[in-house]
Amino acid sequence: MSTTMRAAVCVKAGGPEVLEVRELPVPQVRDGWSLVRVEGAGLNRSELRTRQGHSPNVAFPRVLGIECVGTVADSTDPRLPAGSTVAAVMGEMGRAFDGGYAQYALLPNALLMPVSSTLPWEVLAALPETYLTARGALDALGIAPAGGGRLLIRGGTSSVGMAAAQIAAAHGLETAATTRSKDKAGALAAAGVDHVLLDDGGSLAAAVQAFWPEGPDQVLDLVGTSTVLDSLRLVRRGGTVCVSGSLSGWLIPDFEPIAMIPTGTRLTAFHSDTLKGSTGQGLLQRIIDEVEAGVYRPNLDRVFALDHIVAAHRHMEADRATGKTVVLPWADAADAPTD
Template sequence: MPTTMRAAVCVRAGGPEVLQIRDLPVPEVRDGWSLVRVHGAGLNRSELRTRQGHSPSVTFPRVLGIECVGVVADSTDPLLPVGTTVAAVMGEMGRQFDGGYAQYALLPNALLMPVTTTLPWEVLAALPETYLTARGSLDALGIAPEGGGRLLIRGGTSSVGLAAAQIATAHGIETAATTRNRGKADALKAAGVDHVLLDDARPLEDAVHALWPEGPDHVLDLVGTSTVLDSLRLVRRGGTVCVAGSLSGWLIPDFEPIAMIPTGTRLTAFHSDTLKGSTGQGLLQRIVDEVEAGVYRPNLDRVFALDDIVAAHRRMEADQATGKTVVLPWADATGG
């Protein structure tokens, strides 16, 4: 076991350049925590916002990363023997304690989800936060397992949007998804989206009602606070809007529920923290099995080495990614 490791440390709030590669001591195992050799970490918008300084509870320096996959390197828990493949999501990773942007991470045992898989690390790393959020959001919307109904996904070319489209399509749900970038329409079609709606031309309401005069039965809003009120107006009366993304921030200014939620319409939310640890293990294993069987095809945008973390964050901040961006802490730098 090495005594030092390489990690991407966010030294202060700011632009991508505040992520610095440093040599740190490998953390020591303690009761209730296990050491994971990190083989892959998916990048998420919440990490970008934390890096920018929008997470008041986070103090710097901090190793970011709210999810990772890897292998147990050291543990005192008999249920987590050395060599076990695990995934971890949320639970204050990369916020109250160091997260996945490192070669090793010391993580609470309660967060770790053992999985059995033959998937490459970059594919496995693209699954936990993205697919657990997508699956959990569709469940929160009340979409029946047997399918049916009409679903609008706002923020469709995000990694969660593409995953949700794949899952919904597999269940026979008629799906529309929005994008502001005409060049990303093919990615939505490849994910199984039936109707691609450009959110930068005529009013979205016109496009949605031309497709579904009464509105969709369900709206999965991954843009978040800037669009949720509009989504409540778009969904059919009695339908459901689920907010599961924060692409536009975390707060709705001057929100008045009685005035702004149409009578009979439901507003809910999904947070992947509810599926951490043993609660999410069975669902994640099912997702992994379905990916291995070809039911879903994870949309990987790009894979970066740890040394290229600044470039990865620049790409994410510029909204250039279509799908999931993954960092492999043990990979050689590409210079990208």
């Protein structure tokens, strides 16, 4: 194994151009940590915000990336033999320590989820953060395995939104989902969404009530702070809103819970950090098995080589993606589109 690797380093807070591909030393294994050869890393909006300087306590330079898949290159943990296929999500990856935008990542053993998969690396890389978040958020909403009910997904063409739509459809829910682009409506329909709504930034009340006069039973809000109050007004009385995305930021100015949450309506949240490591391993394996069986069809939007990380962030920041964007650290630059 080489003593050096290529990594995309965020050198300071700023635009996509602050990501620089550099040659770095391969990290050395230490007690409680394993070295992973990264075969794929999904891109996430939280990395965009970290790059912009909005994540507190992140020191630059930093290798970003809150998730990755790959194989164990070296470990002192007997449950993680060399060559094992693993996935990792969250746990301060790409924030407190270097993350998945590299050919190798030194990661805490507690974060690693050994899995079995025959999927191509780019498909496997599209699953961990996206599908664990979607499944966890639907569980937080109280979606029953038996199905039934009406679910509205705000931010439907995000990677988590597309995954949630597929899972909900498989459970027999009637679904509606929003998009800000007419060009993306077909992708939502293909994911099993029954009602596609164009979100122009205003209230969705009239559009939703046209087919659900009493409102949805649940709202999965992936847009976040700019829409959650409207979601609370939209959901039927006694229904539940789950915030599990931050496409519009992290804070609601002047939030007054008693005045703004209708009586009997529930507001909850889901954070994928709760499904890291051994807690999420079984669930991720079930997701992989279901993808391999054709129950879900991951929405892989674009695949970029590491050399094209700037183009990948521009693609994400311009909201061009419909589904998941993935970076392959070992891919030749000619193998992946530059946008």
